[in-house]
Amino acid sequence: MSIAKKMYYQAARLVNLSLLKGAPTRLLLPYHHLVSNEQLPYVKHLYPYKGVRAFERDLDYLLKHFKPVGLREIIMAARRQTPLPAHAFLLTFDDGLKEVAEVIAPLLRQKGVPAAFFLNSAFIDNRSLFYRFKMSLLVEALQQPQSKATLTALGEVLHTDGSPEAIIQAVKRIRYGNRALTDAAGTVLGLDFNAWLAEHQPFMSSAQIQALVEQGFAIGGHSVDHPYYQDLTLEEMLQQTTESVETLVNRFKLDYRAFAFPHSDAGIPKAFFDKLLQGPEPAVDLIFGTGNQRADIHPHILHRFNCERPELDIEAAVKGILIYNRLQEIRGKSVIRRD
Incomplete structure (x- = not known):
C-alpha cells in the first residue's frame, strides 16, 4: 500500500x-x-x-x-x-x-x-x-536458486531474459488468455501441478x-x-x-x-x-x-x-x-x- x-x-x-x-x-x-x-x-x-x-x-x-x-x-x-x-x-x-x-x-x-x-x-x-495459483507456486519456486540452464529455458518460455527478476515479472504478467505458459514454466521447473493439486487440495x-x-x-x-x-x-x-x-x-x-x-x-x-x-x-x-x-x-x-x-x-x-x-x-x- x-x-x-x-x-x-x-x-x-x-x-x-x-x-x-x-x-x-x-x-x-x-x-x-x-x-x-x-x-x-x-x-x-x-x-x-x-x-x-x-x-x-x-x-x-x-x-x-x-x-x-x-x-x-x-x-x-x-x-x-x-x-x-x-x-x-x-x-x-x-x-x-x-x-x-x-x-x-x-x-x-x-x-x-x-x-x-x-x-x-x-x-x-x-x-x-486456478492458473494464478500456479503463478504463485512458480514465484515461490523461483525464490530458490535455479541453475543457469533452467533460467535460460524459462526465459525462452516466457519471452524474457534469463534473470530471476525478469522471469518473476514475466510470470506475474501471465493472463487468462496465455495461462498455458504456467504449465510450460512449471515443466521447466519440475513442478507437477496435477500432483500438487491432488496432495494439497486447496x-x-x-x-x-x-x-x-x-x-x-x-x-x-x-x-x-x-x-x-x-x-x-x-x-x-x-x-x-x-x-x-x-x-x-x-x-x-x-x-x-x-x-x-x-x-x-x-x-x-x-x-x-x-x-x-x-x-x-x-x-x-x-x-x-x-x-x-x-x-x-x-x-x-x-x-x-x-x-x-x-x-x-x-x-x-x-x-x-x-x-x-x-x-x-x-x-x-x-x-x-x-x-
Whole structure:
C-alpha cells in the first residue's frame, strides 16, 4: 500500500462513524478470499490476507456497529422492493478455498454471522487448479536458486531474459488468455501441478459446500475458471456466468441465483447486465461487482469493497470506503455508467 493510502486510512480512522453511515438503508459489502495464520505458497504472491485473530476483531467491530444480513434476505428485499434493516452488512468470500470450511465458517457460526461464498465451478472438488495459483507456486519456486540452464529455458518460455527478476515479472504478467505458459514454466521447473493439486487440495469439496448450505450459508457463482471478464467476448462472459451459477443451482438445489465478478467488473458493457437481469424471469437475482459500494445501472447490481488487507483493520477500511463514497457523491460519480 502506498504512503498516501496509508495516510488516508489513518486519517479516516479518526472520523466519527456516526457521521459517515449515511442512509441507513445502504448495505455494507466487505469481501475476502480467505483467512489463515499460514503463509500459503499458492496465494502469498498474489494478495495479502488476514489471520484468524485479526478477522475475529473485525467481526466484533462489524457486529457492534452494523447488523448482519444473509444473501437470501437481500434477494427477497430486492424482489419485493422492501428495505433491509438499518445499517446492514453482508460478508462475502471468493474462490471457494478450503479455509472457508475449515476456518471461516466455524468462526462465523460461533458469532452468528451469515455470509455468502462465491465459487468457481471448475475448481469444486479440486478438479482443476486456478492458473494464478500456479503463478504463485512458480514465484515461490523461483525464490530458490535455479541453475543457469533452467533460467535460460524459462526465459525462452516466457519471452524474457534469463534473470530471476525478469522471469518473476514475466510470470506475474501471465493472463487468462496465455495461462498455458504456467504449465510450460512449471515443466521447466519440475513442478507437477496435477500432483500438487491432488496432495494439497486447496478448494472445497462438494460435501463441504453442501454442509455450508445446510448450515444456512449462501453460495453463488464466480465464473467457471476465474478469467478477466474484460478479456472475453460478450458471449464468453455470459457463458462463464450462467454456467457457474446453474452448476451450483442444480448441484446444491438452490432456489436463488447470485453471481460475483472475478477480478473486476470495470468496463463490462450494459448488454451483459441487460441479458442477465431483464425480463420476467431474470437469469440471476443479484450481481456483485467490485466498485467500492457505488450504485449501478440496475438495483440488482451491488458493489463490494476489499477488507482483507492485513495492514488495515475493518474500522479503517469501513470508514475509508464511506468517506470515499461521500466524495464520489459530491463529485457526481456515485453511480457507475455502462456503455
